[in-house]
Amino acid sequence: MCVVLRIVFTSLAILVLCAAPTQSTEASTLETGWARLKEPGTVAIMRHAIAPGTGDPGDFRIGDCSTQRNLDERGREQARRIGAAVRASGAKIDRILSSQWCRCVETAKLLEVGTVEQLASLNSFFEDRSTESAQTEALRVFLNGLSDDETVLLVTHQVNITALTGVFPASGEVVLFRMGADGTPTVLERIRTGS
16 A cells, blocks of 8 residues: 555656646746747737637627627636736737727737727638638738837737738737748747636
8 A cells, every 4th residue: 555655646746846847838938928029020919819619600790799709708817817928028019909800809908908909901711711812911011011119919810820920829829920021920939828
């Protein structure tokens, strides 16, 4: 019996020790990531916080949240945590722009890092892929028009982020990037916050 207990306690100690670096690594990644947001020309693009399900109902209408897939309480808390991390980092957000979808607008507002503006080129094209090229190009034009000293945070959908950067983000994940002279973004950092 003593041998079994010793094995159990040793196994638990190993599990605790293995878990500690993960938390430390995540914290340092968050700190490093938000610090990069202070660098000139860096843009942050974020997938909306947790909103259970996929896509939207068939009767979807912009501006009518009752017809959309929305954040749940975990998503609201995730957005608040991300906003707190941005504020704690000292990064100053000059503009926060959002898709017109309710889950994105709510995420952007819950971040509490500035007044939220809506930008149609950030709207999802999940249900209608025929608009992907035009929307992504409109977003590139917008981004290329930003000055290097303007810090912008965009809140949008997975499909938009993937089309622009090639990254398939998790809910609430933030991708930091810079636009190249040729209009191609270079990904600098991915900030994952968990659920």
